[in-house]
Amino acid sequence: MHDTKIKPDNEVDRHTLTVLVDNEAGVLARVVGLFSGRGYNIESLTVAEVDPMARTSRITIVTSGTMHVIEQIEQQLKRLVPTHKVTNWTDTREGAKAGIEREMALVKVAGTGEKRVEALRMADAFRARPVDTTHSSFVFEITGTPGKIDSFVDLMRPLGLVDVSRTGVAAISRGPEAM
Amino acid sequence: MDKDDTLTLGAGQAAAETMTGAQMVIRALKDQGVTHIFGYPGGAVLPIYDALFKVEGITHVLVRHEQGAVHAAEGYARSTGKPGVVLVTSGPGATNAVTGLTDALMDSIPLVVLTGQVPTHLIGTDAFQECDTVGITRPCTKNNWLVKDVNNLARTLHEAFEIATTGRPGPVVVDIPKDVQFQTGGYHGPHAIHHRTWRPKTDPDLSSIVKAVEMMAAAKKPIIYSGGGIINSGPEASRLLRELVDLTGFPITSTLMGLGAFPASRPEWLGLVGMHGTWEANHAMHDCDLMINLGARFDDRVTGKVSAFSPGSKKIHLDIDPSQINKIVRVDLGIVGDAAKSLREMIRFWKTQKHQVQSAALKDWWKQIDKWREKKSLNYRNSDSIIKPQYAIDRLYELTKHRGDVYVTTEVGQHQMWAAQRFHFQEPNRWMTSGGLGTMGYGLPAAVGVQMAHPNALVIDIAGEASVQMTMQEMSTAMQYDLPIKIFILNNEYMGMVRQWQEILHGKRYSHSYSEALPDFVKMAEAFGCVGLRATKPSELDAKIQEMIAVKKPVLFDVRVDPAENCYPMIPSGGAHNEMLLSPDDGGEISDAGKMLV
Numbered sequence: 001m002h003d004t005k006i007k008p009d010n011e012v013d014r015h016t017l018t019v020l021v022d023n024e025a026g027v028l029a030r031v032v033g034l035f036s037g038r039g040y041n042i043e044s045l046t047v048a049e050v051d052p053m054a055r056t057s058r059i060t061i062v063t064s065g066t067m068h069v070i071e072q073i074e075q076q077l078k079r080l081v082p083t084h085k086v087t088n089w090t091d092t093r094e095g096a097k098a099g100i101e102r103e104m105a106l107v108k109v110a111g112t113g114e115k116r117v118e119a120l121r122m123a124d125a126f127r128a129r130p131v132d133t134t135h136s137s138f139v140f141e142i143t144g145t146p147g148k149i150d151s152f153v154d155l156m157r158p159l160g161l162v163d164v165s166r167t168g169v170a171a172i173s174r175g176p177e178a179m
Numbered sequence: 180m181d182k183d184d185t186l187t188l189g190a191g192q193a194a195a196e197t198m199t200g201a202q203m204v205i206r207a208l209k210d211q212g213v214t215h216i217f218g219y220p221g222g223a224v225l226p227i228y229d230a231l232f233k234v235e236g237i238t239h240v241l242v243r244h245e246q247g248a249v250h251a252a253e254g255y256a257r258s259t260g261k262p263g264v265v266l267v268t269s270g271p272g273a274t275n276a277v278t279g280l281t282d283a284l285m286d287s288i289p290l291v292v293l294t295g296q297v298p299t300h301l302i303g304t305d306a307f308q309e310c311d312t313v314g315i316t317r318p319c320t321k322n323n324w325l326v327k328d329v330n331n332l333a334r335t336l337h338e339a340f341e342i343a344t345t346g347r348p349g350p351v352v353v354d355i356p357k358d359v360q361f362q363t364g365g366y367h368g369p370h371a372i373h374h375r376t377w378r379p380k381t382d383p384d385l386s387s388i389v390k391a392v393e394m395m396a397a398a399k400k401p402i403i404y405s406g407g408g409i410i411n412s413g414p415e416a417s418r419l420l421r422e423l424v425d426l427t428g429f430p431i432t433s434t435l436m437g438l439g440a441f442p443a444s445r446p447e448w449l450g451l452v453g454m455h456g457t458w459e460a461n462h463a464m465h466d467c468d469l470m471i472n473l474g475a476r477f478d479d480r481v482t483g484k485v486s487a488f489s490p491g492s493k494k495i496h497l498d499i500d501p502s503q504i505n506k507i508v509r510v511d512l513g514i515v516g517d518a519a520k521s522l523r524e525m526i527r528f529w530k531t532q533k534h535q536v537q538s539a540a541l542k543d544w545w546k547q548i549d550k551w552r553e554k555k556s557l558n559y560r561n562s563d564s565i566i567k568p569q570y571a572i573d574r575l576y577e578l579t580k581h582r583g584d585v586y587v588t589t590e591v592g593q594h595q596m597w598a599a600q601r602f603h604f605q606e607p608n609r610w611m612t613s614g615g616l617g618t619m620g621y622g623l624p625a626a627v628g629v630q631m632a633h634p635n636a637l638v639i640d641i642a643g644e645a646s647v648q649m650t651m652q653e654m655s656t657a658m659q660y661d662l663p664i665k666i667f668i669l670n671n672e673y674m675g676m677v678r679q680w681q682e683i684l685h686g687k688r689y690s691h692s693y694s695e696a697l698p699d700f701v702k703m704a705e706a707f708g709c710v711g712l713r714a715t716k717p718s719e720l721d722a723k724i725q726e727m728i729a730v731k732k733p734v735l736f737d738v739r740v741d742p743a744e745n746c747y748p749m750i751p752s753g754g755a756h757n758e759m760l761l762s763p764d765d766g767g768e769i770s771d772a773g774k775m776l777v
Contacts, residue, residue, distance in 0.1 A: 022375060025325060026313055037318050068505070075502035081322040081342055084376050 014043065014064045015090040016101055016171050017074065018179055022082040023049050023057040030080055031059055040065065040073050044103070044146070044168035056084060060171050062146070087179045089171045098174045104167045105149045110137040111160030119159040126152045137162075195365025200329045200355065201226035203366045204293060205234050207336040210368050213237060213264050215255060215631055217248040221268025222308060223295030226360035228266075240631055240660060243652035245272050247624035249279020249350075250650070253288045254628030257611045258586055260413055262289040262343050263628065269295045270308030273354070274315065278618060280350045281319040285615025286436060287411055289348035291339050292320075298358035299327050312354045321349030327356065329364035337372040346379025347500040348411055381499065383516030388524040390512055391471075391495050392534055395525075398469035399540035400492075400547075401429045404452060404481075407436030407614070408474015408498060410607045412518035416440070417607040419522035420473065426529055427536050430548055432460035434475045435599055436614045443603035449548065450557070453481040454750050455596040458556035458759060459548055461748075464489055465756035466547070472496045474518045477507040478615070479776070487755035497521050556748045556761055557600050566717050568594065568669045568740040572601045572641065575667060578724050584636040585609065586629045588622040590646030593675035593746045598641040620649030623666060627653055630662040637665070637728060644670040644697060644737075654707040657733040665727050666735045668700060671742040679745045684752075684774055704735035713737040752776040 021027045028047055035042050043062040050058040063073060070088065077086045089099030107128070109119045112135070119138060123130065128142035142152055146169060153164055173179055198206065204227050208216065217240045220228045231239060242248040245267045252263025263283075267276055273294040283290045297306040313325045322342050324335045335353055343351045395401060403424065409416045417440040424431055424447050431441050432452040441448055450457035452464055464470065470492045475481065477496075482488045485507060494510040496503070497518065504513035514521055528534075559569045572594075579585050580603070587602055588611040589595040595612055604610050611629060613621035622640040630638040640647070647668055657664050669675075677692040704711030710730045714723045720738070727734045748759045753773020 026317065026323075029314065030317055033318055072502065072506060075504075075506075079500065079502050081374070081377050 010066065012064050012066055013070070013090065014062060015070050015088055016099065016169055017061050017063060017077070018087045018089065018171055019059045019061065019077050020084040020086075020179065021057050021059060021080070022084070023055045024082055027057065027082050028059065030082065031061075031077065034076055034080065035061075035063070035073075038072075038076060040069065044166070046168035046170055060169050062169050085179060087173070089173075097179070099171045100174060101145055101169050101171045102143055103146050103149055103169045104141065104143045105153070106131070106165045107140045107142060107153060107156055107161070108137060108163040109140070109156050109160045110162045112136055115159045119156060122152070122155050122159070128152060195367055197363055198366050199226070199230070199361060199363050200332050201230040201360040203329070203332050203364070204336065204355065204360070205230045205237070206366060207333060207369070208237060208264060209234070211337070211340045212261075215240065216264040216266050217242055217251045217255070217628065218266030219245050219248055219268065219272060221272050221295060223269035223297060223357045224266060224272075224293075224360075226357065227293070227295070227355070231266075238631070239266075240627070240656065242624065242627075242656050244650065245275035246278050246620065247627070247650050247653040247656065249276050249283065249290065249292065250618070250621050250624035251628035251631070251653070251656075252290050252292075253279065253283050253286075253621075254588060254611050254625030255632045256288050256290060256628075257410075257625075258608050258629040259632045260608060262291055262340060265290060265292040267292070267294055268308065269297055269312065270310045272308075273312040274310055277315060277319060278616075280316055280352065282613055282616040282618045282621065283350040284319050284321065286613065287348050287407060288350065289343040290350035291343050292350060292352045294352060294354045295360070296325065296354045296356040299356045300358070302356065312352065316352045319350070320352050323352035323354065325354045325356075326359055329359050329362040332359060332364065333366045334372055337367075337369040338374045338377075340369070341372075341374055342377055345377070346381070379499065380501070380515055381517035381520055383497075383514050383521040383524060385524060387512055387514045388521065388528055389532075391514060392525055392528045392532065394469055394493060394495060394512065395427060395429075395471065395529070396534040396536065399537050400466060400468040400544045401427070401471065401541075402449075402463045402467040402469070403429050403431040403471045403473060404433070404464065404475055405431060405437045405440055405473045406434040406475025408518045409437055409440040412474065412499075414607055416474075416519035416522060419519055419526060422526055423522060423529075426526065428541060429471070429536075430463055430545070432456065432464065434478065434481055434614070435612060437475060438599060438610045439604035439607045442605040444605060451599050453478075454483065455600065455746055455748065456750075457600070458554040458748055458761070459551035461750065461756040461759060462551045463548055467492045470494045472498075472510070473522070474498060476503045479507075482507065483750045483758075484753055484755045489756070554761070556759070559744075559747075561717075562741070563717060566714065566720060566738060566740045568597055568671065568744055569601060570717060571667075571669055571720060571738050571740060572597050574720050575639070575641070575724055576602045578721065579637060579639075579728065582637060584633070586611070586633060586636050586638045588612065588625040588629060588638070588640045590622040590640070590642045591617045591619045592643045592646060592677075593671075593679065593744075594641055594643045594646075594669040596676075596746045597669070602641065619646035621646075623647055623650045623664075624653045624656075626664040626666070627656050627660075627662055630657070630664050631660065634662075638662075639665045639667050642666055642668045643675060644668050644672065644700070645674045645694060648698070651703070654704070654709055654733055654735065658708045662733060663731050664733050666733070667727070668735065668737050669740050670697070670700070670737050671740050671744065672697060673742055675744075676746070682745065700735050700737035704733075707733070709733040709735055711735050711737070713739065715739045
């Protein structure tokens with residue numbers, strides 16, 4: 001049996017949730033409004049239509065909270081009328097699905113001389129590829145886990161980092177099944 | 180016969196019929212069995228009002244403010260179990276409906292609110308009486324739609340009814356631009372229209388039902404804590420709740436929203452639970468070993484301090500909305516399902532598995548409860564010279580309890596709590612009060628809606644003089660439709676609950692809670708064409724109440740009560756169920772954390 005009260009469990013964890021919704025007007029506002037209205041965090045958000053025939057969109061949200069808060073977020077998302085399905089990819093509960101998370105970023109670095117060479121060398125080590133090059137700048141495209149992108153951006157900072165654009169996380173389950 | 184043939188019912192027609200958007204709205208309402216709508220016309224809904232003009236079988240109630248329309252529809256819905264329907268215009272018509280929508284969302288009241296919108300080509304241009312209705316109402320509805328294509332209108336309207344009334348009920352908004360109302364398109368009836376994804380779970384898992392009855396059979400100190408979910412499920416749930424208590428003999432308390440589901444006259448009834456609940460109900464909740472929550476949501480007005488809430492009990496929580504399970508209080512067994520269906524299964528398993536209660540332990544539990552009852556926590560010191568508000572409600576109840584047709588609405592504040600404590604209900608759907616949102620001004624328009632649904636019933640709004648002024652203009656609506664609602668005002672010249680909290684929490688600094696310029700309610704009643712009554716002495720109260728009931732017109736009854744009276748018992752904010760104040764003499768220190776709470 002559980003403890004009577006919800007534990008004052010202050011352990012805040014980062015969770016990646018995917019919400020499959022009807023692609024109808026205002027559906028993103030409904031999801032985002034739920035987060036702001038109930039005081040939940042959004043660390044990143046990725047959304048696009050994934051099945052034009054079924055008119056469904058897939059929203060992937062990285063959020064953080066205690067397990068109690070995360071459970072509430074899942075339940076509140078399921079309660080929205082246009083929601084088909086909610087999956088938590090950072091779930092340690094029994095029967096949870098394992099997922100793969102990837103994010104893409106465009107990272108602009110400006111500089112000349114030694115720093116410029118060093119930036120290119122680092123990019124190579126991270127399998128980031130230059131997609132725009134001038135004599136004084138690079139734009140690198142990098143794909144990986146959010147943590148990998150964080151590391152890359154941190155390394156670029158002293159080498160002339162001027163701009164970063166990140167897509168937010170896309171997630172999918174491992175194995176043959178859908179979400 | 181309808182003057183407009185396209186508006187008559189065409190049962191079972193599979194092919195789309197061609198009509199205008201405005202005609203579709205009226206036709207959909209008829210196909211949904213709607214007989215009453217509450218509304219207020221304006222530029223962006225004129226085509227719908229024009230279609231309404233040509234139809235029979237739908238009574239439109241013209242309110243004086245759109246907030247009144249929504250509350251009236253709530254009163255109608257809560258007293259009938261049918262969805263309430265509202266029709267208002269764009270812009271201010273829609274924004275004025277927002278308070279009522281939020282109220283209905285908090286209290287799970289099924290409403291279908293139709294709003295006019297500026298024509299589609301003007302949306303986004305800051306047009307006259309334009310507002311982002313779906314944007315504004317998104318967080319205060321269960322779902323909402325902006326219909327930009329007339330061919331989607333019929334489907335959307337029928338889906339709107341489906342979503343408002345199934346699963347956990349709630350308000351929905353359909354926003355209809357004026358050009359869509361004029362356009363012609365295909366109409367389909369409600370048959371075969373279902374939302375693509377909306378499939379609320381109403382059948383409980385039988386394994387959890389089995390577990391629940393086992394826990395009930397093992398309980399030594401059980402209590403049933405029932406809520407608005409029983410009322411919303413329909414009268415069958417209330418009947419089954421009674422049967423469950425018959426079978427088990429368990430004590431039962433209820434939230435504000437659940438009053439009437441179980442008859443207050445029965446010995447198992449402990450009275451209201453929570454901040455202003457009875458001594459016995461709150462102590463039984465605190466000390467029980469099994470709490471059976473049936474359709475309530477562990478609201479902060481019920482739990483008090485959550486960390487000290489019923490610390491020794493196992494808890495069962497039945498709710499139709501999965502998000503309510505473990506939201507506030509972690510429970511041992513959550514059951515997701517409709518109240519009536521779940522109760523029916525509980526009773527069936529209790530009987531077929533031949534469960535018995537722990538009768539010796541239960542007897543001891545009842546002995547303890549009887550001791551708590553001896554506190555007589557609702558007692559108050561009466562007076563010969565001044566009307567005590569409690570006395571006024573007691574007399575109102577005594578003089579009406581023989582009737583089977585009494586419906587009570589309230590405003591919000593002290594009078595509401597006194598009514599909940601002292602006006603006893605035997606049946607569901609007789610008590611309409613703003614629970615979750617606490618909307619002052621709810622009761623008068625709600626009474627209009629209730630009386631509209633029950634023309635011959637005695638409908639009383641137990642009011643405060645502050646609340647009632649917020650929607651007073653609806654007296655005019657009551658006059659227009661010959662609705663003999665009785666507005667029973669406990670006039671203490673203060674916002675009484677605000678004054679009470681200022682007395683207890685803010686060193687008796689009564690900052691802006693006194694109304695220095697009250698209207699003469701008797702003259703005001705006369706100005707509306709209603710009947711005004713006033714009582715200032717306890718001795719004249721009975722005769723005036725009798726007069727109020729006898730008059731076949733709307734009545735404003737100004738009952739001048741003791742302005743200093745406080746509502747007890749009270750769990751001070753931040754307190755636990757066993758830390759109740761019974762009277763001002765209890766003093767009671769309120770922690771700084773408690774002062775932060777509302």
